[in-house]
Amino acid sequence: MNQVEIMVIGGGPAGLCAALAASSLGAKVLIAERDDIAGGQLVKQTHKFFGSEKQYAGDRGIQIGQMLLDNAQADPNIEIWTDSTVLGIYEDGIVTVEHEGAHAKIKPERIIIATGAAEKFLSFPGNDLPGIYGAGAVQTLMNVAGVKPAQSVLMVGAGNIGLIVSYQLKQAGVEVSAVIEGLPTIGGYLVHASKIQRAGIPVLTRHTILEAYGDGKVEGAVIAEINEKWQPIPGTEQKIPCDAICLAVGLSPLTELAWQAGCEMAYIRELSGHVPIVDDYLETTRPGIYCAGDVSGIEEASSAMVEGRLAGISAAASLGFGKEQVEELQKAAMSELDELRAGPMGAHIRLGLEKVAAKGGSKICS
Amino acid sequence: MLINDGIPTKDDLDKIYPSPERLAKGPVAIVECFQEIPCNPCIKACKQGAITMPRDINDLPLVDVELCNGCGLCISRCPGLAIFVVDKTYSEDMALVKLPFEYVPIPKAGQYAVALDRAGQDLGWCEVKKVISGGKKNMTYTISLAVPQEKAMEVRNIRVGGYKDGN
Ligand SMILES: Cc1cc2nc3c(=O)[nH]c(=O)nc-3n(C[C@H](O)[C@H](O)[C@H](O)COP(=O)(O)OP(=O)(O)OC[C@H]3O[C@@H](n4cnc5c(N)ncnc54)[C@H](O)[C@@H]3O)c2cc1C
Ligand code: SF4
Ligand code: SF4
Numbered sequence: 161m162n163q164v165e166i167m168v169i170g171g172g173p174a175g176l177c178a179a180l181a182a183s184s185l186g187a188k189v190l191i192a193e194r195d196d197i198a199g200g201q202l203v204k205q206t207h208k209f210f211g212s213e214k215q216y217a218g219d220r221g222i223q224i225g226q227m228l229l230d231n232a233q234a235d236p237n238i239e240i241w242t243d244s245t246v247l248g249i250y251e252d253g254i255v256t257v258e259h260e261g262a263h264a265k266i267k268p269e270r271i272i273i274a275t276g277a278a279e280k281f282l283s284f285p286g287n288d289l290p291g292i293y294g295a296g297a298v299q300t301l302m303n304v305a306g307v308k309p310a311q312s313v314l315m316v317g318a319g320n321i322g323l324i325v326s327y328q329l330k331q332a333g334v335e336v337s338a339v340i341e342g343l344p345t346i347g348g349y350l351v352h353a354s355k356i357q358r359a360g361i362p363v364l365t366r367h368t369i370l371e372a373y374g375d376g377k378v379e380g381a382v383i384a385e386i387n388e389k390w391q392p393i394p395g396t397e398q399k400i401p402c403d404a405i406c407l408a409v410g411l412s413p414l415t416e417l418a419w420q421a422g423c424e425m426a427y428i429r430e431l432s433g434h435v436p437i438v439d440d441y442l443e444t445t446r447p448g449i450y451c452a453g454d455v456s457g458i459e460e461a462s463s464a465m466v467e468g469r470l471a472g473i474s475a476a477a478s479l480g481f482g483k484e485q486v487e488e489l490q491k492a493a494m495s496e497l498d499e500l501r502a503g504p505m506g507a508h509i510r511l512g513l514e515k516v517a518a519k520g521g522s523k524i525c526s
Numbered sequence: 527m528l529i530n531d532g533i534p535t536k537d538d539l540d541k542i543y544p545s546p547e548r549l550a551k552g553p554v555a556i557v558e559c560f561q562e563i564p565c566n567p568c569i570k571a572c573k574q575g576a577i578t579m580p581r582d583i584n585d586l587p588l589v590d591v592e593l594c595n596g597c598g599l600c601i602s603r604c605p606g607l608a609i610f611v612v613d614k615t616y617s618e619d620m621a622l623v624k625l626p627f628e629y630v631p632i633p634k635a636g637q638y639a640v641a642l643d644r645a646g647q648d649l650g651w652c653e654v655k656k657v658i659s660g661g662k663k664n665m666t667y668t669i670s671l672a673v674p675q676e677k678a679m680e681v682r683n684i685r686v687g688g689y690k691d692g693n
Contacts, residue, residue: 208605208666210565212583218567218603223663330686331629345529350561351606353532358683359629360646365530462564503562503584 164190167268169246172200173461174453174468175274176228181472183237185482194245199225204303211462249421270475277411277454285371291378295325295408302332310404314381315339320348322408337400340367411458430512431457437521441474466496533644544591553596553613571603598624601668602660612678621678627667629686638693640685
């Protein structure tokens with residue numbers, strides 16, 4: 161049995177920032193990351209990030225990920241296990257990890273769950289044909305493995321992920337025939353939409369995919385305009401030839417471990433699914449277990465990093481580290497979160513957090 | 527409309543265009559950022575202090591066109607690739623448009639590229655006058671394109687590849 165002070169599950173931006181913050185107060189941290197490299201979503205984000213300087217805005221996601229990883233690797237208080245999937249959190253507080261081919265058992269004094277999110281899928285006839293990908297998979301192929309995923313792609317979903325991955329496909333020399341979106345308006349940032357429009361990729365709102373067709377693999381898709389009731393408008397069907405269809409229809413928090421640990425959960429639509437109820441300091445209803453980043457509501461890397469920092473400080477503080485600085489550090493993180501969520505783009509997050517608060521959880525958003 | 531297809535309308539653009547008098551004085555930034563998103567690198571990018579946000583990072587960026595000298599430094603610093611510089615004083619019949627570019631191949635100064643409008647439509651061949659690298663870390667190029675005066679407010683991109691050495 162390994163004893164550790166703080167165990168961080170997931171080495172994405174939230175997990176890395178949690179570890180760095182806890183370590184800066186003196187705590188010893190173990191990060192378990194199931195991938196062969198830590199960094200989470202950031203390892204494939206080749207575009208420049210938004211936010212403010214405090215969240216490294218203007219730098220590219222990969223650069224931010226590398227910087228966090230370099231800092232964590234250079235930190236004597238932090239140990240990183242890669243290729244290590246956390247399998248369970250048990251009643252007695254024991255965490256089991258598949259690590260170097262063995263089943264490791266860890267007894268951490270505090271746990272920070274930062275497992276991020278999983279991509280949603282969409283059902284339509286032909287969606288089992290080879291050539292239908294989640295946007296994340298396409299991004300991993302292109303930007304991590306350096307493989308051109310297709311010649312011509314139809315993108316489904318005009319949130320930030322659909323828009324950004326379309327841009328990156330175009331950068332990789334792949335033709336994107338269109339980005340289609342069922343909603344009447346674009347969900348992602350309009351600057352991303354403008355950027356791909358002026359590169360000749362049309363963004364078609366109020367459109368859906370009716371089916372994918374092809375003989376043994378994707379050869380095209382049939383799309384159509386839809387009305388307010390999401391019903392296809394007869395006569396608007398179009399065939400779009402393509403050799404891949406990319407789905408960017410949302411993410412859902414990866415909460416299995418929080419469920420299993422017995423944390424109280426709530427379905428909050430604005431946060432994209434079931435999320436753990438957390439307090440102001442991101443502690444769940446199970447004392448000593450914290451959640452940070454997309455696992456407690458789909459947001460952005462900028463907010464995931466700040467949440468990670470807040471959870472890391474709070475977990476370390478609860479073990480007696482930090483003392484005087486703690487309150488100030490917590491306040492600074494909370495006000496950064498408030499600022500990131502203050503605008504119209506943060507409205508749904510604010511609403512989601514109010515619902516969490518109504519269930520006895522966080523009141524972070526003022 | 528912008529919110530439906532990502533293409534700013536005349537109304538959107540009228541709100542942010544500098545006056546004809548200011549355009550007649552020399553190069554100036556055109557910041558095509560119309561949505562309140564949490565983002566502010568443009569403020570810091572401008573050494574003249576020409577870009578501000580009155581309340582917080584969710585505000586729309588405001589350009590003080592009297593402070594802006596059209597240097598173009600902000601172009602490669604904006605993660606939204608939403609900033610352009612237009613110089614209507616370039617020559618009698620040509621204007622210079624500086625735009626951000628993140629594709630390969632990168633054109634060379636002196637080559638011709640197909641200019642595109644905000645919908646990606648062909649606006650004809652234009653000469654690339656200058657290509658500036660954003661540096662090893664930034665990696666966004668700033669391309670200066672000589673365009674006919676009447677297209678200065680239309681040209682916002684170039685077609686990737688197929689560049690010609692002469693027109
Ligand atoms: C295409 C795209 C573009 C984006 N663009 C931006 C942007 O411009 N700006 C911005 O701020 N945000 C952006 N985001 C969002 C941002 O990437 C995420 O919000 C952020 O990565 C969430 O951080 P996280 O640490 O919570 O989760 P993740 O980054 O998903 O990290 C979670 C980590 O946990 C690991 N893990 C999961 N389960 C286990 C387990 N059981 N055991 C061990 N490890 C586990 C995963 O392997 C992963 O490494 C974008 C996202 C995508 C997909
Ligand atoms: S062009 Fe130069 S002076 Fe004008 S806003 Fe941009 S950085 Fe500032
Ligand atoms: S940096 Fe660009 S995208 Fe961000 S606020 Fe400024 S103009 Fe808008």
